[in-house]
Amino acid sequence: MKKKTAFFTLICLGVFALFFTSCQQERVAPPIETSNMDLSILPGDDFYRFVNGGWLENNPIPEEFSRYGSFEQLAEQNEEKLYDLLQTIRRDRNALPGSNRQKIRDFFNSAMDTVTQAEQGVDAIAFILEEIEQTGSTEQIPAIIASLHLRGFGPVFSIRAAQDRKNTEEMIANVFQGGLGMADRDHYLNEDSRSTEIRDNYKLFVEKIFILAGYDKNKAMQAREDIMSIETTLAEASMTRLERRNPHATYNKMNLDELQQLTPSFSWNDYLESINVKTSELNIGQPKFLEAFNELVNKKTIDQWRTYMKWNVLRSSAPFIGHDFEQAHFEFYTTVMTGSQQQRERWKIALAALNSALGEAVGQEYVAVHFPPESKERMVDLVEHLREAFRGRIETLEWMGPETKKNAFAKLDAINVKIGYPDKWTDYSDLHIKDQPHVLNVIAAREFNIARNLAEIGQPVDRDKWFMNPQTVNAYYSPTMNEIVFPAAILQPPFFFPHGDDAVNFGAIGMVIGHEITHGFDDQGRRYDKNGNLSEWWTEEDSRRFEERTKILVEQYNNYVMLDTLTINGELSLGENIADLGGLTIAFHALQNKLEQDGRPGEIDGFTPEQRFFIAYAQIWRNHMRDQRLMEQLRLGPHSPGEARVNGIVYNMQEFYDAFGIDANESQRFIAPEYRAEIW
Numbered sequence: 270m271k272k273k274t275a276f277f278t279l280i281c282l283g284v285f286a287l288f289f290t291s292c293q294q295e296r297v298a299p300p301i302e303t304s305n306m307d308l309s310i311l312p313g314d315d316f317y318r319f320v321n322g323g324w325l326e327n328n329p330i331p332e333e334f335s336r337y338g339s340f341e342q343l344a345e346q347n348e349e350k351l352y353d354l355l356q357t358i359r360r361d362r363n364a365l366p367g368s369n370r371q372k373i374r375d376f377f378n379s380a381m382d383t384v385t386q387a388e389q390g391v392d393a394i395a396f397i398l399e400e401i402e403q404t405g406s407t408e409q410i411p412a413i414i415a416s417l418h419l420r421g422f423g424p425v426f427s428i429r430a431a432q433d434r435k436n437t438e439e440m441i442a443n444v445f446q447g448g449l450g451m452a453d454r455d456h457y458l459n460e461d462s463r464s465t466e467i468r469d470n471y472k473l474f475v476e477k478i479f480i481l482a483g484y485d486k487n488k489a490m491q492a493r494e495d496i497m498s499i500e501t502t503l504a505e506a507s508m509t510r511l512e513r514r515n516p517h518a519t520y521n522k523m524n525l526d527e528l529q530q531l532t533p534s535f536s537w538n539d540y541l542e543s544i545n546v547k548t549s550e551l552n553i554g555q556p557k558f559l560e561a562f563n564e565l566v567n568k569k570t571i572d573q574w575r576t577y578m579k580w581n582v583l584r585s586s587a588p589f590i591g592h593d594f595e596q597a598h599f600e601f602y603t604t605v606m607t608g609s610q611q612q613r614e615r616w617k618i619a620l621a622a623l624n625s626a627l628g629e630a631v632g633q634e635y636v637a638v639h640f641p642p643e644s645k646e647r648m649v650d651l652v653e654h655l656r657e658a659f660r661g662r663i664e665t666l667e668w669m670g671p672e673t674k675k676n677a678f679a680k681l682d683a684i685n686v687k688i689g690y691p692d693k694w695t696d697y698s699d700l701h702i703k704d705q706p707h708v709l710n711v712i713a714a715r716e717f718n719i720a721r722n723l724a725e726i727g728q729p730v731d732r733d734k735w736f737m738n739p740q741t742v743n744a745y746y747s748p749t750m751n752e753i754v755f756p757a758a759i760l761q762p763p764f765f766f767p768h769g770d771d772a773v774n775f776g777a778i779g780m781v782i783g784h785e786i787t788h789g790f791d792d793q794g795r796r797y798d799k800n801g802n803l804s805e806w807w808t809e810e811d812s813r814r815f816e817e818r819t820k821i822l823v824e825q826y827n828n829y830v831m832l833d834t835l836t837i838n839g840e841l842s843l844g845e846n847i848a849d850l851g852g853l854t855i856a857f858h859a860l861q862n863k864l865e866q867d868g869r870p871g872e873i874d875g876f877t878p879e880q881r882f883f884i885a886y887a888q889i890w891r892n893h894m895r896d897q898r899l900m901e902q903l904r905l906g907p908h909s910p911g912e913a914r915v916n917g918i919v920y921n922m923q924e925f926y927d928a929f930g931i932d933a934n935e936s937q938r939f940i941a942p943e944y945r946a947e948i949w
């Protein structure tokens with residue numbers, strides 16, 4: 270789940286499929302292999318390494334990866350499958366013009382054609398840079414920002430249609446802070462040595478790109494200064510990630526007059542007209558950010574603004590306009606930011622671009638071959654077991670009163686479930702992909718996706734829509750839809766074992782289901798009701814008790830040291846940690862109900878069902894991570910690193926101690942009952 274913004278307020282399982290390489294032979298392996306474990310470690314001392322020690326030892330991180338674990342391995346296998354499909358499609362000369370197959374074929378071919386990319390270089394986007402050059406005064410800034418936004422570039426802010434968080438039947442326009450070339454405001458503002466290092470490299474990156482685009486050294490240095498100045502001002506005015514976790518803070522509905530008063534120097538009429546949006550009301554995520562932008566409009570010369578706009582175009586086009594640009598982009602965003610030194614193979618880069626351009630067209634081909642209908646049936650059954658177990662947990666909660674419980678049951682019952690792939694596929698008729706420079710196909714796809722989104726403003730909500738491709742190894746909960754979604758690609762080992770026993774399936778995909786359900790009841794999700802509306806359904810007393818309980822988890826994670834003295838940010842990762850703890854607890858009880866129904870099997874491979882449950886859980890979070898990537902993850906959250914998702918959770922659970930017969934005396938990580946976190 271690549272960086273979903275708060276527009277869609279999706280909460281993903283926590284894995285960005287970023288860097289894939291090297292082929293893997295598919296094989297049917299048993300769900301648990303003891304060679305992946307380290308049986309010399311006691312489960313009470315370090316459960317993560319007890320389960321994964323062998324795997325960690327035998328699977329060093331490949332060069333191209335900044336993180337490598339279960340998600341990446343499965344994603345690699347998926348890429349091989351997709352590549353096979355693409356080979357057939359690429360050979361399909363009979364694909365009708367305008368058909369999805371023709372678009373997939375031509376897009377992928379243009380992505381593979383590095384010769385044309387290098388030959389055309391920046392010339393391919395010269396017409397956009399020229400348009401920016403023609404911007405003569407600050408009055409024309411709304412029009413040029415609009416033109417760039419429509420093509421998928423992101424100067425200053427972004428605009429998207431999304432459900433109105435207080436009236437989820439309707440789609441409204443949302444304006445959100447943006448315009449930064451680095452991932453977070455902190456990268457511009459923090460003074461620690463890592464932030465300074467990143468910032469220095471970013472400046473070099475800006476300079477390099479402008480030199481590649483034809484600037485001389487002095488002019489490129491000036492461009493760098495102008496860009497840093499504008500972006501730093503925008504960063505200062507940006508909300509922090511922690512502030513953005515409060516959905517009320519980013520809900521500021523305004524009519525056009527109010528919005529115009531906020532930014533006298535930026536005409537919203539001009540902007541909205543240029544993007545062809547007619548609306549009288551918008552949600553403004555960060556009004557203070559727009560105020561700061563308004564001040565900046567006249568503080569900077571039009572020449573400085575033109576430089577900033579060009580930077581947005583060059584930066585975002587760099588991966589598609591030839592080796593030199595691509596390399597500069599890679600060196601900053603991958604090597605500096607994540608620590609990985611090696612580019613992925615060309616076809617994998619091309620595939621990633623294809624997935625983001627024509628995701629559902631590829632997904633449709635993928636599920637036709639690789640998604641057995643039985644998997645869907647088994648998932649439906651699993652989800653209902655999890656829902657039932659959650660209901661049982663709520664019933665027995667001592668800290669929650671009957672009134673709140675009633676609303677919690679209603680919300681739980683209302684959760685919609687999507688499994689595998691959408692019932693209604695995206696219609697790509699209006700997207701024109703052809704034999705042309707890759708960057709133009711990329712822009713065409715972005716234009717198509719943005720136009721499609723903006724057309725939803727003022728329209729009823731499309732409940733069939735998916736926010737993730739079927740071929741993505743991930744899952745999500747949407748608070749405004751109140752739904753959980755499981756793409757086809759995650760329904761494979763080690764998450765889902767079509768022929769595995771219940772214990773391993775409840776510990777792996779069952780926990781994933783429980784995790785997504787619990788997001789509806791974490792510190793953010795609990796603010797939304799059964800219809801996805803931001804509205805208070807908790808009594809004050811119950812809210813207070815919930816927060817008391819979550820504080821324990823915040824404290825625990827704030828003290829979890831991951832690298833030297835760097836710890837996890839307990840507040841930033843709270844929602845995910847609640848979902849992990851709740852998800853695993855609920856999945857455990859769902860398994861108990863199932864075993865009661867069907868009868869208990871004996872041990873398999875020397876492990877009881879309860880032990881297999883926890884082992885299957887710990888397996889899915891095994892991974893290696895480079896220090897740079899880890900530092901970014903700790904800073905930006907919201908997911909805790911894999912080790913903490915295992916060890917930070919299981920030692921809070923009596924069910925875990927019981928499963929492995931661990932008592933206080935024989936565990937280095939034993940948490941006394943009064944200090945344990947227990948929420949759901």
Ligand SMILES: [Zn+2]
Binds near residue numbers: 280281282283788845
């Ligand atoms: Zn999550």
